[in-house]
Amino acid sequence: MKNKRLILVVATLFALASLLTAQCTPKPEATTAPPAEEKVFKVGLLSPGPVHDQGWNEVAYNSIKLIEKEMGAQVSYVEIEETPSVVEKAFRDYAEQGYQMIIGHSFSFQDAAEIVAKDYPNTVFLTSGGEKVGPNLAPVVFKENEVAYLMGIIGAYMTKSGKALGIGGEEIPAVANPQLGFKAGFETVPGNECTLTYINSWEDIGAGKEAAMAGIAAGVDIVVPNANIAGQGAFQAAQEAKILAFGTNMDQSSLAPETIIASTVFDYPQAYLAIAKEIQAGTFKGGKMIGIGLENEQAAYVAINPFFKDKIPAEAMQKFEEAKKKILAGELEVPGKMVPD
Amino acid sequence: MELIALLSATVRMATPLIFVAIGETYSERAGVMNIGLEGLMLIGAITAYTAVFFTGSLFFGLIAAMLAAMLFGFGFAYLAVTIKANQIVTGAALNMIGLGVSGFIYRVVFANTGIVSAVKTLPAIPLPFLSEIPFAGPILFNQNALVYFVFILTPITAFVLNKTSLGLSIRAVGEHPRAVDSVGLPVFRLRYGCILFAAALAGLGGAYLPIAHANQFVEGLTAGRGFIALTMVPFAGWTIPGVFLGGLLFGAAYALQLRLQVAQLAIAYQFLQTLPYLLTLAVLILSRNRTEQPKALCVPYEAG
Amino acid sequence: MSEPSTTPAMPKPPASRLDLRSRSGQLWGAVRRSLMPLLAVAAALLVGAILLLIFGYDPIQAYATMWHGIFGSQRNISEVLLKATPVVFTGVAVAIAYSCGIWNIGAEGQFYLGAIGATYVGVYWGDLPGFALLLLVMFAGFIGGGLWAVIPGLLKTWINANEVVVTIMLNYIALGISSYLVTGPMKEASGYFPQTDMIADAARLPRIWLPTRLHVGVILAVILAILVTILLYRTPLGFEIRTIGSNRNAARFAGMPVKRTIIIAMLLSGGSAGLGGAVEIAGLTGRLFAHISPGYGFDGIAVSLIVNNNPLGTIFSGLLFGGLRAGSEIMQISAGIPSVLIQIIQGMTIAFVIAFGVYNILQTQQQKI
Incomplete structure (x- = not known):
């Protein structure tokens, strides 16, 4: 009994819908733009x-x-x-x-x-x-991994504890590849170690903050969040703990002017x-x-925070330039490559 | 030191969950399940963020968050209690509306005008003497005001629910509303009251995120905390001390999994991420607490 | 109809009973009932129109584009049907469990496990002969989702663990498994993207309304809804399920195998959701991604409850949800209305549908039967 009524309800709905559709179909042009545009x-x-x-x-x-x-x-x-x-x-x-x-x-x-x-x-x-x-x-x-690699080299000379922490939103290529590149750059100095973690969210600012604090408690003194706004929680934690950080994907220096050393910039x-x-x-x-990639200097580069310009050791910048030349010359293969050329 | 950091993180993660779960416990004990907690938290979060941004007053932000969430809670109560609409579907609609309204306010007031920025947050207030206690001091007594509030609120709400005549009425409304009605107690008003109380606490739990834990708002900031809080209520057998402990357990597991990721174990991080959920399951299975849900849960009351 | 004999303690079996009201009264009632959902949607659209006006959008244009986006062309209609398909599967899943007195909030996780099972068979057993492969893919989806739902079923029957907690936790764990598989063991052979390889062509569901991408899965959803309705209302097993759902103790006293029946109901429930996941893989994406569902399992809860957990009804509430999703996209694309505003209107639509008592009407009917 119930089913019959239900069918009736729905049949009416659909009859109405099809009726209206029939009226509408002859003039679909009404909704499309006039030819002048x-x-x-x-x-x-x-x-x-x-x-x-x-x-x-x-x-x-x-x-x-x-x-x-x-x-x-x-x-x-x-x-x-x-x-x-x-x-x-x-x-x-x-x-x-x-x-x-x-x-x-x-x-x-x-x-x-x-x-x-x-x-x-x-x-x-x-x-x-x-x-x-x-x-x-x-x-x-x-080529996010190559730019992040260069930033990792700067990090390698700015760390005191030798430990860095990458905080990713999710393991997608746009996050995993640059994080791998950063890790490789950071670990060019023997004894340095960069750990990669994921918080499984792009919005959870609290999680980003807690992930950074977990790292800080384990002796990390550089954090690299790559998780949209959730990553800003990591900057907040870094500021509070007075450690350093790197920005990703755009120049984020203004978010924590005395904490963010540099950012990777990809000018989409x-x-x-x-x-x-x-x-x-x-x-x-x-x-x-x-x-x-790096050959396009306006679109893919490391933006160094002016506050840190004089604080980065000369040796770091020298290694930075050397690595950049090698990458451009195709002599250096950075981990975290996205697709075959 | 590491243990202190872990437990301190536990308290920070648990606070919003406990707020929301305490409120929902009251609501469910009165017979109303509100799955729209996530939406209410978002309303609280955007209200607190906006209020603090423009007035600079954290206290005002918290009050505004509670009032705004209560406004939407009232709408829910009207549909669920007066109109007797299905509580679950109404709650689902509330989640959509909460996500939409908070996102819309954020876009109109902040994103589209380009004035996105951090707001000031509740400072940590070290309590004199108590914060000096070794170990427990930095974990429990060097936190912000909302964390202290949750410590105070837990025993009070537990007492009210279990030892007062108001609590007895609330519990009775969730078990035998007709009996409550027959002795002349107002079933509808009790349910409205519990829903509004739950909404206020959900607003507070939401407000905690942008003005205490972090200092920003973004669409979907709550990241499922409303649903976790919802789970805590049956998990804890509809008791206030239970949701308090459940919140701490979940917070601890979350803080722990972040640390295990840092420790670079040979386990895929995805499995570490599921630790809070696995642990909740394990405790549920091992515990002997098998309280049945309030008999009138999700059943609208027909007067007369 | 073969029904087991009833005891007074049990609900009445689903035998048809004459409605004592007059024929004209019946007709009027039916008309009134059919108008209610329409009235609800109309009221929500009206309030939505006021909102749109307040914030400077043209409601007429917005609704015209929405109408066009839903009914305007063969392709648009097919896309609404495609969006309705997964939520009918998850809606039926919720309905089966609910009939048995179990709250299955875990359709999302079961959908994922079904998708994983189907992908596994489709990718790694791809050289099986055509139709057998397709059947196996669907079966793997059913089993994947079914077994995932048997876990809360077992925990419920063994130690009376609250199924709401268990199913929600299993959702998160299922998402973790899916993310692990596409970045780890099941990652595509070339190894660049977090996705699996494509399933074999023979494992794809055939298209039924060319040139649109409407596939046979939409028919499977309808068949499933019908079969489950028959199962629940016309078979001894269904009678047991519903009896347990309305009064577990009475069912126990009547000598029904309560535990076994709950497990079977959960297998069928999770299986339905898992089948939905398999259909999504075999019908549309052809491979597994970390996010294969935007929350179809959660939509399924509302889809089922709006029609008072009537499996057949999920076809129509599923269409409502499919239409809402399709409408949202087209209103953004063609009318430039922000998604957040559409979300508010859609939330109100659901609230109005439920407030106008669609649910209550159906509930009264069910009590009458």
Whole structure:
């Protein structure tokens, strides 16, 4: 009896829905943009988390905002679960609406990007990380491990206890690779040891702080958080315990001006702006990974906090420059490589 | 030294859990399960952060957090008690609304205006003489005001629930609401009261995160603490001392797993991360506490 | 219908009983009931519209895009069905356990274990012959999720451990296992990304509505909901499950094998969620990632409770949730409305649906039967 009623309830719902759909279908153009706007350059972003996370996703948000400002482009973003099964539709929605450039801001979006890219040859699909390529599909990959390696060398000469602690959000390439690079750089001085830990969260500032304090209790005097805003808890702990820290992904010196020695900087906004310009000009060539490393000094570098400029030993800077030359010359292979070239 | 640091971290991690779990114990003893604690904590967190940011008053921030959470708690109570809507689904909706509202306030007031910054936090207040006690001093008596408050609140709430006539009424409402009604006690008002009390404590537990433990707010800052607190209540057999100990156990396991990661054991870090959950399970299995849940839990009361 | 004989202490068996009210009264009641959920959604959208207006967004445009995003094209409809599929599986899982008086908050973890089992078979046993492989993949999903749910079942029956605590803790542990596998033993052969290799092509679920990616899993979800309804309401086992759910002591007095039945119910419950995980892998992603579910297991709780734990009803509450998720994406993409505002509106929608008494209506019906 109950089931019959239920079916009735739902049948009514669906009858209504289909009725309304029938009325709506003849005029789907009503919701799409008028033809006059066809010339507008449109950029879409699939963000695997809140865009105001003061970390990974905010960087992507800043990228489309920069493109909007510099090129007068129409930009849009969607915050989507970091669950690869759901992103294919979002890629298609943007492509369907004539977006010329779509950024999928996670390596795990690459499978979906590859499938959708085949159907929309006039749209360029970019993934932040990944290895899949196609005529209109390319991953943007920063060589984070190499930059972090150089920062690790500075750390190696700034530590007194010889112990550093890396605090990652989750073990994804954008975190694990630079942490491995830092570790290798830090351990270039014999006897130094860098431990890598994970807090399994990007938002839990308390966990970031406690992870740093756990390290401090074990004698660590340098912490390297790479966990979006959760990492800022580690800076707070470092300030309170008067030890040192390194920033990651952007220049974070201002967050703890007398604690953060230097930060790795990966300028996604500039990189995406440059790509956007190529796409608009019609000169963009896909088919290969867009790798950005130390050779691009404006986009991937170590930003040293002015407060520490004079406090870093000359020997450290000398080793830093030597290692940089070797990496650029291809003589030094840094651990934590993302994908084969 | 390492042990002192570990236990001190335990207390810091446990404090918000205990606040929230004490409140939820009252609510569930009165027959109402509120799974929307995570949402209420987020409301408390954003309110406290915003209030402290603009007024600079930590006390005002804490009061505001409790009031804001109570406002949303009132909405929950109206649906769950008066309208008699399913408590679990209402709580799930409250979680979504809490996440949405806190995120929206954060974006409108802070992120979009570019004034994201740290706020001042509750300072550690070393208690005279007590903080000098070797070992226990730095762990228990060199903490912030909210930690002391949880130490005071635990015995008081336990006493009220078990030894007073108010506590008896609350417990009776969760077991036999009709009997309570028949002797002329206000079933609805008791349930409303417990829900609001729980909401206030959830707000306080949420406020602890951005203005005592850390000094920032971000969307989803609570990172599942509301659900852990929810688990603590049945884990502790619906008793106040139980949730206090359960909170400490969980906090200790969490602090310990971070240290085990630093110690570089030959165990995958993912398994170390599950230590708090495994330990909770183990204690649940080994303990002989098999209290049944309040009989009227999740059952709306029909007057008349 | 073969029903075991009843004792007065037990709930009435699911025999149909004549409704004594007049036919017109019945019809009016049915109309009223069908209108309620619509009214609830309409009320929530109205309040949402006011919110949108206050914060400077155009509600008409927002809802037009949402409508288009849900019903506007073959692909959009297919995507709503795809989003509904996993929560129907987890909703059915919650419903089975609930019928047996067990709170299964662990559908999320069981979904993960099912996905892990299915991926393992699909990747490492990929050279098995076609259809056999697909069946085995699904079976592995069922067993993975089922065994994960048997743990709280055993702890409940052996030592009466509170299943809410156990299932929530097992969720976190399942997530840890999944993260460990994709960064460790099951990491893809090339070793660069925290994901497994693709499962064999033969292990993929066939597409049923080309060119969309709608796969046969959506039909499996409906079949599962129907089968479970039949199981619960038309078989002796289902009768035992429901009897234990409504009064465990009475069931014990009546000589029912209470412990065994709880274990079987949990196996079926977790199996349903695990099957959902397997379908997600075999139907959509083709491989395991650390985050294979955005919380389908938790949605399943609401999906089941909104329809008073009626397995068949989860199809429709599942569609509501699928529509909400699809609507959220399209409102962000085409109308530029921030996700947090949409979350508020959606939370209100669920609150309104529940407040307008959809649940209570169904509950009264169930009591009547």
